[in-house]
Amino acid sequence: MNTIRFEEVSKRFPGLEHPALCPTSLSIEAGSFVTVLGSSGSGKTTLLKLINRLHQPDSGKIWVHGEDISQAAATCLRRKIGYVIQHIGLFQHLTIAQNIAIVPEILKWPKVKIALRVDELLELVGLEPGQYRERYPRQLSGGQQQRVGLARALAGDPGILLMDEPFGALDALIREKLQDELLAIQHRLKKTVVFVTHDVQEALKLGDQAIIMHQGRVQQFDTPLHILANPANEFVSRLLSAEDPYRRFALVQAGALASPIPGGMAHQAHDGIPVIRDAQTLNDALKALLQAPGDYILVENAERSILGRLTLDALKQQARRYAPHQAEREDRALC
Ligand SMILES: Nc1ncnc2c1ncn2[C@@H]1O[C@H](COP(=O)(O)OP(=O)(O)OP(=O)(O)O)[C@@H](O)[C@H]1O
Ligand SMILES: [Mg+2]
Secondary structure (H helix, E strand, C coil): CEEEEEEEEEECCCCCCCCCEEEEEEEEECCCEEEEEECCCCCHHHHHHHHCCCCCCCEEEEEECCEEHHHCCHHHHHHCEEEEECCCCCCCCCCHHHHHCHHHHHCCCCHHHHHHHHHHHHHHCCCCHHHHCCCCHHHCCHHHHHHHHHHHHHCCCCCEEEEECCCCCCCHHHHHHHHHHHHHHHHHHCCEEEEEECCHHHHHHHCCEEEEEECCEEEEEECHHHHHHCCCCHHHHHHHCCCCHHHHHCCCEHHHHCECCCHHHHHHCCCCCCEEECCCEHHHHHHHHHCCCCCEEEEECCCCCEEEEEEHHHHHHHHHHCCCCCCCCCCCCCC
16 A cells, blocks of 8 residues: 555746756555655755645645645644654754654643653653653754654654654764664554655665655666666666675675585584674675685574575675666656
8 A cells, every 4th residue: 555645746946947846656655664865956855845745746646645635734644744854853942751742732642641652752762761851952962862853753653754864964873873773663663754865875774665866856766676786877876886786785685695505514514604694784794704714604593593605606696696787778857
């Protein structure tokens, strides 16, 4: 089932030579995590703001949960959609608890239910409720504030989360931690997430699917692996450095390339040969292979049973297999 559907939606701002969004049709499935990546000014934020009616389309229709949003009251629509932006937008004069409680208050939840919800959400985003509930935003670090922003967006239990470069201002380590936590939250809560980012690695890591935008047009909308293997045009190929095997290796799990251990070699199983988990990436496998005495490593599952071996040859074949053919199509021109 799709949660968000665009049918020939376009948007042009007055005084701008080019449309911010050319006529666009797309569907986003319920429960999927879709990242939006592209050059600056390519229409990513415009696409997002059309979904919660912060912008009105010039033409076309948008459906959210099967409802034509032009017929819905904007406030009702926005209660079903969490929105997180880069500069958080927490109210400085309200405590953390009060910030998170904004939507439940509007929905007139009972006080006790709101208090429980605030604590539940603080725990979900990794902030100890007793320590943070009564603080003010200025007493928190950027990363902590961003966690509160996420908690606030989740407060009314919306089915959809729109996130516009939410981790853009954070340093690499905190960003990575929040990415992992967001993925864990998404797996648990099964929200539909549309997540705008400038960061290629972030888009490929987080997205079940990625939308690549350029000059107001969706250039490609597919799984990260498919986009890397088959970039639609020169722009996508360049943006993603699709020829870079490390990009693809970061998206494939070692378990996928494990092969049976030939009979005579089984006894050597742990003889100084590195062992990695099946869920680790091919980049982890490559690092382990560089330290291996021979040209293979072992792959185990979560129960620590050896599943097989992963050879250097298998990695080389994988690198070749996904080498993108020269993109033949030109970058799509403006509409
Ligand atoms: N409110 C507005 N009024 C006029 N022009 C606008 C408005 N919002 C966006 N634009 C223009 O529309 C185009 C698309 O903007 P948008 O904010 O969607 O880009 P973006 O892909 O999010 O860029 P960035 O990565 O820099 O955030 C840009 O040319 C921008 O200048
Ligand atoms: Mg933007």
